Amino acid sequence: MSLQKLGGVAALFEAFAYVVGFVVLATLMNPENAADWNAQQKLAFLLERKLLVQVWNLTIYVAFGAALVVLVIALHERLQAGALALVQVASAFGLIWCGLVIASGMVSNVGLEAVGRVFAKDPASAVSAWLAIGAVQDALGGGVELVGGLWVLLISWAALKSGALSERLNYLGLVVGMAGVVTLIPGLSELGTVFGLGQIIWFAWLGMYLLSKPAFLSHSPA
Numbered sequence: 575m576s577l578q579k580l581g582g583v584a585a586l587f588e589a590f591a592y593v594v595g596f597v598v599l600a601t602l603m604n605p606e607n608a609a610d611w612n613a614q615q616k617l618a619f620l621l622e623r624k625l626l627v628q629v630w631n632l633t634i635y636v637a638f639g640a641a642l643v644v645l646v647i648a649l650h651e652r653l654q655a656g657a658l659a660l661v662q663v664a665s666a667f668g669l670i671w672c673g674l675v676i677a678s679g680m681v682s683n684v685g686l687e688a689v690g691r692v693f694a695k696d697p698a699s700a701v702s703a704w705l706a707i708g709a710v711q712d713a714l715g716g717g718v719e720l721v722g723g724l725w726v727l728l729i730s731w732a733a734l735k736s737g738a739l740s741e742r743l744n745y746l747g748l749v750v751g752m753a754g755v756v757t758l759i760p761g762l763s764e765l766g767t768v769f770g771l772g773q774i775i776w777f778a779w780l781g782m783y784l785l786s787k788p789a790f791l792s793h794s795p796a
Contacts, residue, residue, distance in 0.1 A: 581648025582784030584641040589777035591641075592770055595634035602626060613701045621690050628683045635679025635715065639672045646672065648784065649729055656736020664728035671721045678715030681707060719769045723754020726776065743779050750776050 575583075603626075605619060620627050646668035653661045685707035693700035712718070730747025733739040750772035757766045 576788050577644075577648050577651055578784050578788035581645045581652075582781045582788070584644040584648070585777045585781030585784060587641045587781075588638060588645065589774050589781065591634050591638045592774045592777070595630070596770070598626075598630050603630070613705065614697050617689065617693065617697075617701055617704050620686065621693060624686060624690060627686060631679040631682045635675050635682070639674075639676035639679070642672045642675065643669065645780075646725070649733075652738050652784075653729070653732045653736050656738060657732040660728060660732040660735065664725055664732055667721055667728065668725040671715075671725050674721060675715045678711050681714065682711050685711070717763055717766070718757050719754035719766050720758045722773075723751045723757070723769060725751070726773070727751025727755060739780070740783055743776070743783060746772070746779070747776055 603620075603623070608616065608619070611619070646665055649668075650661055650665040685704065689700040689704045689707070692703065715722075726747050728751070730744045730751060733747070734741065734744045750769060753765050753772060754769040756762050757769065
């Protein structure tokens with residue numbers, strides 16, 4: 575299989591991982607009356623479902639980040655002829671994002687194991703540790719989507735210059751990427767949900783495009 579087709583498969587997996595992430599978060603990890611729980615009750619709920627949480631983290635962070643490496647390299651190959659300098663910068667941010675996302679999932683899984691051992695003896699200390707771990711995880715890949723947003727924004731801009739992807743897909747990428755970038759601004763972190771939902775469409779569209787047109791021949795606005 576060519577690198578472009580591998581990139582297409584990777585992009586479709588990214589969309590799938592986002593869907594799995596949102597569905598599990600909205601159902602299996604969203605109990606009734608959770609809004610009224612204190613931090614200790616919320617941690618106890620997660621520990622009771624530790625395996626589910628860890629598989630969820632492996633899917634939406636670790637596996638997502640690994641597949642993203644393939645996609646970043648595939649897009650670098652496809653776009654470099656038309657906008658080399660821009661693609662080099664975009665790819666650097668893309669690979670940094672890969673590392674941050676993988677690290678975020680690993681921090682969460684290792685952290686959950688650690689606080690689980692403490693929780694039985696000292697729930698208050700376990701909660702304090704989990705809150706600290708959560709802050710680190712959010713900084714790496716949950717609360718601020720600056721790095722991922724920059725990658726999508728720059729790669730879409732490079733694709734517009736080179737004409738190697740669908741023009742409409744590129745405009746969608748500019749909007750999605752900007753939604754990720756502005757999560758850096760205090761008070762606008764909720765736009766991370768917009769970034770995630772927009773990426774489902776962007777990744778799925780990109781994946782199908784790369785699979786249907788694995789070799790770039792000429793500009794196609796379709």
